[in-house]
Amino acid sequence: MSNSKTERAIGPLSTAAFARAQKLIPGGVNSPARAFGGVGGTPLFIDHARGPHLFDIDGHRYLDYIGSWGPMILGHAHPEVIEAIHQAAARGTSYGAPTEAESELAEQIIEAVPSVQRVRLVNSGTEATMSAIRVARGVTGRDKIIKFAGNYHGHADSLLVSAGSSAATLGVPDSPGVTQGATQDTIVLAYNDVQGLTEAFNQYDGQIAAVILEPVVGNMGCVIPTKEFLAAARSLTEKAGTILIFDEVMTGFRVAFGGAQQRLGVTPDMTTLGKIVGGGMPLGAYGGRQSIMDQVLPAGKIFQAGTLSGNPVAVAAGSATLRILKEDSPYEYLERLGDRLAKGLDAAATDAGLPHQVQQVGSMMTLFFNPNPVNNWDDADRSDRERFGRYFWGMIGKGIYMPCSQFEALFFSRTHTESMIDETIDAAKEVLKSC
Numbered sequence: 001m002s003n004s005k006t007e008r009a010i011g012p013l014s015t016a017a018f019a020r021a022q023k024l025i026p027g028g029v030n031s032p033a034r035a036f037g038g039v040g041g042t043p044l045f046i047d048h049a050r051g052p053h054l055f056d057i058d059g060h061r062y063l064d065y066i067g068s069w070g071p072m073i074l075g076h077a078h079p080e081v082i083e084a085i086h087q088a089a090a091r092g093t094s095y096g097a098p099t100e101a102e103s104e105l106a107e108q109i110i111e112a113v114p115s116v117q118r119v120r121l122v123n124s125g126t127e128a129t130m131s132a133i134r135v136a137r138g139v140t141g142r143d144k145i146i147k148f149a150g151n152y153h154g155h156a157d158s159l160l161v162s163a164g165s166s167a168a169t170l171g172v173p174d175s176p177g178v179t180q181g182a183t184q185d186t187i188v189l190a191y192n193d194v195q196g197l198t199e200a201f202n203q204y205d206g207q208i209a210a211v212i213l214e215p216v217v218g219n220m221g222c223v224i225p226t227k228e229f230l231a232a233a234r235s236l237t238e239k240a241g242t243i244l245i246f247d248e249v250m251t252g253f254r255v256a257f258g259g260a261q262q263r264l265g266v267t268p269d270m271t272t273l274g275k276i277v278g279g280g281m282p283l284g285a286y287g288g289r290q291s292i293m294d295q296v297l298p299a300g301k302i303f304q305a306g307t308l309s310g311n312p313v314a315v316a317a318g319s320a321t322l323r324i325l326k327e328d329s330p331y332e333y334l335e336r337l338g339d340r341l342a343k344g345l346d347a348a349a350t351d352a353g354l355p356h357q358v359q360q361v362g363s364m365m366t367l368f369f370n371p372n373p374v375n376n377w378d379d380a381d382r383s384d385r386e387r388f389g390r391y392f393w394g395m396i397g398k399g400i401y402m403p404c405s406q407f408e409a410l411f412f413s414r415t416h417t418e419s420m421i422d423e424t425i426d427a428a429k430e431v432l433k434s435c
Contacts, residue, residue: 009396010042011058017045033069038405039389044396049076051415054401062401063420065410070218070250071275073334073363074324075415081279081320088316094308101319102310105277108322109285112258115246115271119287120296121310125249125274126154128284129212131304132270133158135286136210136243138302139295144204146211148191150220150377150407153212153247153272157182191217191376192225194232201236210270211237212245215260218409219250220380221366222359230266237269243292249274249284254411255362257325263361276325279317282308330414334363337412337421341365344425352432354387364409367391367428369435380407387435394431400424 022028029035029043036043044056052075054062067073074081088101106119122128133145133156145158153159157178187204189196191213201208211233217223237244246268248259253276256263261271270288277285287293296302342360345367349356355371368374369384369391388406395402400423403410412421 009393010044011056011060013057014045015042017057018042033405033408036404038385038407039392041393043404044401051075051077052413052417052420060399062396062399063416063424064401065412065424066401066403066408067411067413068280069275069408070254070411071278071280073254073276073330073411073413074279074321075413076280078321078324080324081317084279084316084320085281085313088313091312093313094311096307099310099312099315101312101315105315105319105322108319108326109273109277109287112322112326113248113252113271113273113287114258114261114267115269115289116287117290118293119285120293120304121315122284122286122304122306123282123308123311123314124154124284125247125272126156126284127306128249128272128274128286129153129159129245129247130156132245132272132286132288133210133212134304135288135292135296135302136245136270139292140209140241140243142207142209142242143185144187144207145185145209146187146189146197146200148189148213148376150191150223150380151212151214151217151247152219153214154249158186159212161186161188190378191223192229193376194226194228197229197232197236201240201242206240208240208242210243210245212247214250215246215248215264215266215268216251216255216361216364218364220377220407221368221374221383222361222364222409223374223376223380224359224361225264226375230264234266234268243270243288244268245270245272247272250409251361251364252277253322253325255364256331257329260361276321277318278314279319279321281311281314281317283311283314283318331362333414334412337416337418338363338365340418341412341421341424344421345428348425348429348432351429352435354432354435355384363412366406366409369406383407390435391428391431394434395424395427398427398431400427 047057054064109119161183251260252273272286274284342358346358357368369387374380
């Protein structure tokens with residue numbers, strides 16, 4: 001990927017905006033995924049979005065396949081969601097006191113998600129997973145947790161742990177500022193490794209508070225769990241009195257209305273939510289069985305709080321989104337478009353003679369530049385990052401905005417059409433021939 005290609009794909013206003021931002025904000029961005037670190041070059045600065053499209057500050061339009069990293073399942077600026085936001089904001093943006101709207105959203109979540117009998121609203125997916133881990137430790141009286149390499153659960157200290165091998169290992173901090181003490185009770189295993197999980201339960205018998213996992217992974221690319229792996233996670237945790245947490249921040253209301261747990265038929269003890277549940281506004285949630293959640297303050301003794309938790313504007317956006325998803329379900333349509341896009345990208349890469357895998361669940365998918373199926377982080381890590389960078393910039397040049405990392409799943413919305421999917425496939429056919 002040459003610098004000249006990169007520079008032609010962006011406009012002068014984005015270039016200037018990034019230079020300004022770098023003088024004010026670390027790295028010029030407020031979240032690392034936006035910095036284009038995985039593909040090189042200057043990020044596009046967005047002016048506005050509508051339906052399936054993003055518009056940058058240079059006036060270029062892009063067909064969007066990140067959807068704000070998942071939340072925009074209804075498309076950008078959905079009129080009913082925007083109206084709900086306007087009405088809520090006009091009454092006040094924050095009260096620091098309860099509202100009936102919070103209970104309405106809670107009812108919607110409890111009705112939809114099989115594992116949730118009680119739910120607490122928070123401000124982000126990171127806050128949801130951090131809180132769920134604390135609750136699991138408080139309920140069980142145990143310290144250790146199991147996570148899986150390549151599963152991202154936000155940036156709470158105990159979950160920022162580097163990828164481990166298939167053998168059970170105690171985690172090593174993945175970021176400066178995260179102490180060994182914060183991660184010493186985090187065990188990192190390989191995803192889809194039933195033997196490794198079984199051995200960990202044998203090695204740490206009676207010590208494991210929780211197992212947390214993405215039931216469909218989106219943060220090392222789209223990686224699909226085996227039935228055996230999910231069955232083992234459920235049976236081992238039940239036998240050991242360990243709390244099984246599904247991190248459905250990404251998959252909740254995305255792969256099915258009731259999340260991956262509904263689609264896959266496995267019910268965890270607790271679930272964390274974000275992204276779609278807030279309708280594009282900052283909102284997260286964690287919930288589970290009543291016997292677990294009733295141990296959270298003030299019903300119980302486990303502390304968790306937040307000044308802006310249940311923010312009325314965010315709640316309004318989330319509630320409107322979930323209502324639309326229930327009343328006018330897009331999931332059959334999204335499945336059809338997902339199958340069409342996956343088959344098209346697979347054929348395009350095959351015709352170009354490129355080693356690849358297309359892995360898809362509904363409206364989540366990844367084109368891996370990898371000759372072998374991707375079942376865990378070690379598999380994903382063998383993907384061709386440089387080829388992905390060439391693919392990314394080639395698609396940007398054709399007005400298609402794909403995720404800026406080989407290890408992020410793409411998403412699309414109900415406002416994408418079959419003709420847009422075909423446009424994307426046609427662009428990929430041309431781009432992949434030069435990758």
